[in-house]
Amino acid sequence: MAKARYHHGDLRAALLDAAEGLVRERGADGWSLREASARVGVSPSAAYHHFASRDTLVRALSERILSRLGDLLADACEQAGELSGAGAGPRVPVGETADPLRRLIALGRGYLHWAVEDPAVARLVFGAGATGPDSRVSPHPHDVLTAELDRLADLGALPAASRPGAEFVVWAPIHGLAVLLIDGLIRVDDARAFDLQAERVIRATLNGLCQEPAPSEGWPAVHTTHTDRRRSHLGQEGEQVGPGAGDLLRQAE
Amino acid sequence: MAKARYHHGDLRAALLDAAEGLVRERGADGWSLREASARVGVSPSAAYHHFASRDTLVRALSERILSRLGDLLADACEQAGELSGAGAGPRVPVGETADPLRRLIALGRGYLHWAVEDPAVARLVFGAGATGPDSRVSPHPHDVLTAELDRLADLGALPAASRPGAEFVVWAPIHGLAVLLIDGLIRVDDARAFDLQAERVIRATLNGLCQEPAPSEGWPAVHTTHTDRRRSHLGQEGEQVGPGAGDLLRQAE
DNA sequence: ACTCCAATCTGAACAGTGTTGAGATGGCTT
DNA sequence: AAGCCATCTCAACACTGTTCAGATTGGAGT
Numbered sequence: 001m002a003k004a005r006y007h008h009g010d011l012r013a014a015l016l017d018a019a020e021g022l023v024r025e026r027g028a029d030g031w032s033l034r035e036a037s038a039r040v041g042v043s044p045s046a047a048y049h050h051f052a053s054r055d056t057l058v059r060a061l062s063e064r065i066l067s068r069l070g071d072l073l074a075d076a077c078e079q080a081g082e083l084s085g086a087g088a089g090p091r092v093p094v095g096e097t098a099d100p101l102r103r104l105i106a107l108g109r110g111y112l113h114w115a116v117e118d119p120a121v122a123r124l125v126f127g128a129g130a131t132g133p134d135s136r137v138s139p140h141p142h143d144v145l146t147a148e149l150d151r152l153a154d155l156g157a158l159p160a161a162s163r164p165g166a167e168f169v170v171w172a173p174i175h176g177l178a179v180l181l182i183d184g185l186i187r188v189d190d191a192r193a194f195d196l197q198a199e200r201v202i203r204a205t206l207n208g209l210c211q212e213p214a215p216s217e218g219w220p221a222v223h224t225t226h227t228d229r230r231r232s233h234l235g236q237e238g239e240q241v242g243p244g245a246g247d248l249l250r251q252a253e
Numbered sequence: 254m255a256k257a258r259y260h261h262g263d264l265r266a267a268l269l270d271a272a273e274g275l276v277r278e279r280g281a282d283g284w285s286l287r288e289a290s291a292r293v294g295v296s297p298s299a300a301y302h303h304f305a306s307r308d309t310l311v312r313a314l315s316e317r318i319l320s321r322l323g324d325l326l327a328d329a330c331e332q333a334g335e336l337s338g339a340g341a342g343p344r345v346p347v348g349e350t351a352d353p354l355r356r357l358i359a360l361g362r363g364y365l366h367w368a369v370e371d372p373a374v375a376r377l378v379f380g381a382g383a384t385g386p387d388s389r390v391s392p393h394p395h396d397v398l399t400a401e402l403d404r405l406a407d408l409g410a411l412p413a414a415s416r417p418g419a420e421f422v423v424w425a426p427i428h429g430l431a432v433l434l435i436d437g438l439i440r441v442d443d444a445r446a447f448d449l450q451a452e453r454v455i456r457a458t459l460n461g462l463c464q465e466p467a468p469s470e471g472w473p474a475v476h477t478t479h480t481d482r483r484r485s486h487l488g489q490e491g492e493q494v495g496p497g498a499g500d501l502l503r504q505a506e
Numbered sequence: 507a508c509t510c511c512a513a514t515c516t517g518a519a520c521a522g523t524g525t526t527g528a529g530a531t532g533g534c535t536t
Numbered sequence: 537a538a539g540c541c542a543t544c545t546c547a548a549c550a551c552t553g554t555t556c557a558g559a560t561t562g563g564a565g566t
Contacts, residue, residue, distance in 0.1 A: 006531055008544080032522080045527090165453075173454075174429070175432065176430065177425040178429075185478050187475070188473065188474070189474055196472070200418075201422050201425055203461065208458055209461070211460060211461075212456065222440070223441070259514075260514060286553065295516090297552095307552095307554090510565085510566100511562105512563095513561085514562095515560070516557105516559070518556095519554105520555080522552080528546090529545085529546085530544080531542105532542100533540105535539090
């Protein structure tokens, strides 16, 4: 190991590592910037040459983790096999009817396992606020979801009329489940029950989605912070007060 | 108004009021105990005769708000009318087929409106952790949901086999939607689109739920912190580290 | 009416926080 | 070799949650 030198090799990364370790050990908020700096062996103010504030550090850490989650989810989908009809990929065991929801369920399961495996980290990410569209999150989890829904729609397993805003309908239950689980509001007895109930939620949602009657003018638009560029500098300043009371709702009333 | 007397009439309630105001003005975490005390015109240490810690104050405030939410949701259900077949209540406009999901949709809409109307308050409640079963939350939102699902099951609109754990399946999407909305991860353009998409999620979930094939041994048990007494002292101490990594999952593997 | 108690509030203090600015240090280019 | 400039240190600021010895009081008991 390099003896304590004045110039640390890559302090930025080291601080992120230390912070991540502290989050894992003491919870999403149970650590301080000073503590992370001390763990790296550096004075607190050194951190400010790499992050504008503690909040910036948290957001950077959150993006690093989100990026890993994106990879994880993409892998989960891939391991679930190709959807029938889609070109030349690793064929799925034929014989039983291939389930078109297979991949999406794998995605949801992956999301939930990830959250439950390390609740503190998940809490950090969920609490860090929206990931700006300008951020460099390699495969953003949201993109993975979008791609899978597109596949389903191409395949015809998801009616074209129901495709718009479907991320919305699918993401909500999965994310909700994750939040309820890591906050301890819901518990299941064992791993099998966990998988069973998780799949139940996803399947119920998707079945319902496939059979819904679309309104005559189609579904209204839904924007996600990640894809929509108009509001890219949301939550820049310290405490994320969020949209003022009613802003979310009363825009066009 | 009483001039500044040494003994404040009801400091506990006054502190809760001040804190709630601060949350509304500056966000769920953008305030301090000292600030709330100063606003009431009292020294910081005075608060410690009514709350063991800042966290206790937050939890108490959260419970007060949860209780109001319970009332609100119960009202929303009531205003949606009686379900056909259920005794003598205010009859619903007959003529069109009465929608058995009416009340549940009203509940979900109420939940979402509440969250979006005052995101900071919702964030506080969601972040305060589970409400212990011993807490005196008059009609706990969770109880309202349970009651509505029981009604649906009694009516036959929800298959008996799907009733166990249905809170789980219904709560997740609604809560997830609320969280995504208040965190700004999802936005809709206007109030009509909001209602439409919210109803879409709930309806999709419930339709899917009504048509699911139950596993041969039935659905495994699901516990919620509110109804399950075994773990009532969860999250008592300061930072809610949550269950250790994997605890939620690996219990019975 | 008076005493006295126990609840309530104050004041000062402690350790710890995020953040800032002036200066030391040393790897890099020239 | 000289010097630049990113990097890091040190000391300080205002602020936080929390504690504890002591002042203040409303109300119960005599």
